Amino acid sequence: MEIIFRPLPSRHQLAFSPALECDTLTVTANLMGMSPLDIISGKFNWNQLRVRHAATRANRFSKVAVLRDLKPKLILVPRTNGRQDASALMDEMLEAAEAIDSEVINFTHYGFVQDGLPRIEVESVFKKLLEIKTNSSIRVVIWDIDSRYRTEINGIYEKFFSKTIDAVGALK
Amino acid sequence: MSIFDEYKGFWGTGAELTERAKFLSKSMGVKAEKVTERLIRYYTAEGVLDKPDRLGRDAAYHFRHLIQLLTARRLADEGVPLAVISDFNLNKSTEELAEALLKPPKEEAVAISEQYRGKLMESKEKEKPNLDSDPIALEDVLNEIKNIRQALSNEAVQLQKMKYEIEEMLKSITEAQYEFNRQMENEQKEMRSIMMMNLERLTVMTEHNNAVFKDQLYMLEKQISTDREELMMLISKQYEQQKLSK
Numbered sequence: 001m002e003i004i005f006r007p008l009p010s011r012h013q014l015a016f017s018p019a020l021e022c023d024t025l026t027v028t029a030n031l032m033g034m035s036p037l038d039i040i041s042g043k044f045n046w047n048q049l050r051v052r053h054a055a056t057r058a059n060r061f062s063k064v065a066v067l068r069d070l071k072p073k074l075i076l077v078p079r080t081n082g083r084q085d086a087s088a089l090m091d092e093m094l095e096a097a098e099a100i101d102s103e104v105i106n107f108t109h110y111g112f113v114q115d116g117l118p119r120i121e122v123e124s125v126f127k128k129l130l131e132i133k134t135n136s137s138i139r140v141v142i143w144d145i146d147s148r149y150r151t152e153i154n155g156i157y158e159k160f161f162s163k164t165i166d167a168v169g170a171l172k
Numbered sequence: 173m174s175i176f177d178e179y180k181g182f183w184g185t186g187a188e189l190t191e192r193a194k195f196l197s198k199s200m201g202v203k204a205e206k207v208t209e210r211l212i213r214y215y216t217a218e219g220v221l222d223k224p225d226r227l228g229r230d231a232a233y234h235f236r237h238l239i240q241l242l243t244a245r246r247l248a249d250e251g252v253p254l255a256v257i258s259d260f261n262l263n264k265s266t267e268e269l270a271e272a273l274l275k276p277p278k279e280e281a282v283a284i285s286e287q288y289r290g291k292l293m294e295s296k297e298k299e300k301p302n303l304d305s306d307p308i309a310l311e312d313v314l315n316e317i318k319n320i321r322q323a324l325s326n327e328a329v330q331l332q333k334m335k336y337e338i339e340e341m342l343k344s345i346t347e348a349q350y351e352f353n354r355q356m357e358n359e360q361k362e363m364r365s366i367m368m369m370n371l372e373r374l375t376v377m378t379e380h381n382n383a384v385f386k387d388q389l390y391m392l393e394k395q396i397s398t399d400r401e402e403l404m405m406l407i408s409k410q411y412e413q414q415k416l417s418k
Binding site for chain 2: 053057099
């Protein structure tokens, strides 16, 4: 599996556009206006009400919701407080992605970070990505990162993968 | 404004889908009590409904599933086989399915049955069910029986038609034979009359001939008798002369 980082300029949420190469989008179930979910569902002209219902349920039950008939497929991950380990959610998300045969995932959760980078959460995500087996259907993860936190993410990535994002070759 | 408009944003669990389907089924002419979560799972496994979305590890359904479920129930009530329903449900868009649901159930079921009859026959020939290994749901058996009954009644109608056609043919053949016999009789009569005429002519000719030749025959006979008398006279004369000469 390959991880490609996509640094996004901060405070430009309106200009946000998902990666064109992906077949699956994982988005935080954030129902606020101008959130990535709101912008993406508007961009692809999805049924807003349906997406909102799915996001509400994902948050209410703290479960990952999958809308498989959309193009690209949509995985809604419930909101977190950023102070806890997200291993369980990552497991659920990766399992859901494999269940719908996702190959290229656009991981949009850390593209617009407010109130500081949730370090514990990001570390748990990297840990889970390391565990992905070679026979998994997931080939590529396109990880959107807030360009303001590039250095911090670089440090965490180095800790787990023993190399920096720049060495991997992030999209610029 | 359709009755489905307020459900277009629906996204929820099997229980929620059941609840909405039951509510809508009352206005759709579908038996609401048959719609259960178990049936939804069965339909999903059989491919009658699209693969569901997920909420964690649970299945989640949306508007398209709701429409597919109502369509499936309605067609199943009309005796349309599951294979046909599955094909119809998966290949039609949500809008087309919703539109079809607004039509009267009988009309829609008949149209679909007609459309898929050929396909169904092919698939039935291909897929012979293995009764030993596959447990068959009671619903499927009932559908199958309904289907067979329909096929048999169709065949009966066809046979009735054939019988009627054969009877018609027989009638026309009998008529033709009667006509032929009548013509033959007429011809025989004509022939008989011609023969009678000829016979009469022959009789007349024979009588005429007899009348003509009767006199001549009499004359000839008379001549012969006179000749004989003369000859006798001559013979007697000669005899006397011989006697005298002796």
